[in-house]
Amino acid sequence: MMNSCFLLFALLAVASCESESGLPGHLKPLGSHQKPIGGIPVTGKFPSPWVFHQEFVKNGQPLVMKKVLETDNIPAYRLWTDQYLRENFGQTDVEVEIGKKENRGSGVDQMTMSKFLHLYQTQNIYQVFDLTPDMKKDMNLPLSLQCGGFQNLLETVVMWFSSGGTKSHLHRDLLDNINCLLDGKKDILLIDKKYGDMVMADGWKEDGGYSTVDVESVDMTKFPQLHNVPYSRITISKGDCLFIPYKWLHFVDSKPGRNLAVNFWFHHLPWFNSSECDDVDPFQNSSVPLSTIKKADPEMESRMLFLELFGDVMSFYKRSFSDYIQREIPSITKEDVGSLNEVFSLIDTDGNKVLTWEELMTMDIESAIDNYPKLFTKIISNITGGVTNFEEAEHESVNIGEDPDPITVDVSESEKVEDGRSQSSIKTPDDLVKERLIELADDGNLIMEEEPVRNQHEEL
Template sequence: MSGAEPLRQPDACPWAAARRLLPGTREAFARGWEGAAAAERAVSSLLGQAAELLYRSPESCVGPARAVRLLQLGDGLCDYTWEKLNTGPWRAVGRGWRQAYAYGCLLRALGLCAGGGESEGAEEKAARAALRACDLGLLLGAPVLDNVLGRMADVLREHLPRPRAAAAEEPAQKKTRQDAPLVPAVKTEAAIPRLRCPSLEHFRDNYLSPQRPLILEGVVDHWPCMRKWSVDYLHQVAGSRTVPVELGCRYTDEEWTQSLMTVDDFIRQYIKNEFQTQTGYLAQHQLFDQIPELKEDIGIPDYCCLGKEDEDDIAINAWFGPAGTISPLHQDPQQNFLVQVMGQKYIRLYSPEQSEKLYPYEGHILHNTSQVDVEDPDLVKFPKFKATAFQACVLSPGQVLFIPASYWHYVRAMNTSFSVSFWWS
């Protein structure tokens, strides 16, 4: 494999290492699928057949026929539950169906590991395919067997070549796209105020309670991500992981779509390809649960303690993409701390009092999104927009923007950028 070190020699083959992550007895394995089996009798039947294969004999190696059967059972479960996962709104999908899908992905991963083969490169190929199955289960399923898919993903990464650090090159933030529009000057009267490490009381009384935007400085300087994260670091830590990616400049465009790809493929196609005309954006609500190494590099802003939620209820989101990626003017129902880790973003904020002049889309799906192109507005079609007042900033690494709940915000990446947002109430 080009640009990689020779395959490491883990303690055991992928099958043996993965098999050890399962419960020690068939009865314990069966107790873990009670929620999934409740979804429908056919699910219980497929899982029962899988248990028979996995616990029939104690040996750590399996024959080709058993590997094929595990794959068939995994494919059957995934195909059977896929329709249920994609019928109606996601919140209406029962947890049992999501667990059943996770079990299907687990069986696929086990079957791939068991049938890895002995030819050159076969084990690595099988480990990559099994890792993708684990990621799909983590993204679309529900936790089963003490997060077995997450633990298996960690094991499988040990059976892949360790990525080699890229040669020194021009910093990514200097490689802006030639067609990226210039950032307008931020007038003093429109600038968002900045404070360095205000006390909790001062922030609460002067910004949280009156719902006023603020840029916080110095509050995340100690986070490991501020010194560690780079495009190359993401390649090394998460390159082999499969993640959802948004394709298109902004989600209101007709050509906008979503896809699943590895982080390495995303970096190669949309970050380091200077001739790429289509914009891709890794906008992920589960990235830090899926890849714990990244979560260890961040924290929870202290000011979140002023909210009503526990830390576990705070939604943490990742936003990684190239220059020119845009989040159209929209509003969210929760308070938001937007932490800039890599690159810079141009941001505009509009008070909820301006909503009538921002022309939100009609209908339920995009009711929180403005129809106006903020930096190139059609004032004939949207005449009231000309009279709107806004605040603006260029958010740089280490800065944290407090966006009050329901505040309209428009975001454009000036260069390769990674941000982390915290939604809280």
């Protein structure tokens, strides 16, 4: 009788809490607050690198690639049974987390692959670690990442292995991610990065990039903005891959049963270098061994975050460079403008007073940060939405010099935006080439013929 009374009291208490909150999804699993939206495209192959960048990476658009591992050349998909892993990598040390529900404070244990394979079906553990060089011999780089600059931006390839039933935090990554499922099934909840401020309004841990919300029982009184956040829900199964754009928030729920996945984490590529794809057949399988791909250089993260500022802009003059960053970063001061001019000169390696993407992609970001820590602290913090500090306690002062003259830009009617505001015109490489040709023609060295106008954002 006492047990029955206690159960009745508990049920009434939960019902009371739901009623008091008045918010849909209160004390229910994440995603119960409203029906999911659609809009996630599905394909049956890895897109060519150019299409992948243009349609998905550049636009921040997730993509489901169904059964691509069935037909693509990823040896691990066929080989990595428990027996194969034990025989070939049994003595490899792997990192193991305790518990099936992610807990960033629980720490990481180490054991051999053989020991993990002996325990994982009966204990609440899961494996997450970077693939070793030997394991990479069984992996090929997905076709979508084989050229255009992607091949230089691979940060790490991580293995996720459990008996299923694992749940991640609601979190985001500052890297793009292709997650491939070698075995099992996963439900994934995706939230567009444009709703990031709403998700991060309450209980967000900037160090680690995750929400403290209980994904199994969302307290809407503690996370009131979540009930307004749209989301998509997708399911991937054995043989599928999913592209998750950087900064998109997501929650991963691995279903019961052997669950083995690898994810390719790579830095966000702001500009696609088509000249690097001359030898890549966009219809071939993934034939580039992962063991031949070098890890991105240590400064790549800072470089790519900095370059995120520039979007579709194809090139900069010195003044337009400074003017553009001032518009994009509200905290930039007059003192910073002097630093920006010096950063421009640092990047402009050929000294022609014009920055191209080739120069931006190869800039010495480490020297730029070391020499202008205050400036880059503002820039990177603005991009990540977090707090980044490159400043040191003691740092040599920089002689700024005089502020540059104000910039005046004439804007034609075609350059007006819909709400009546104007945008500065940024000259493309075609504009610059035409100007040089006109100069040569003026010198009597060239007869200039008018060329057809190209799209400002057209690929170089």
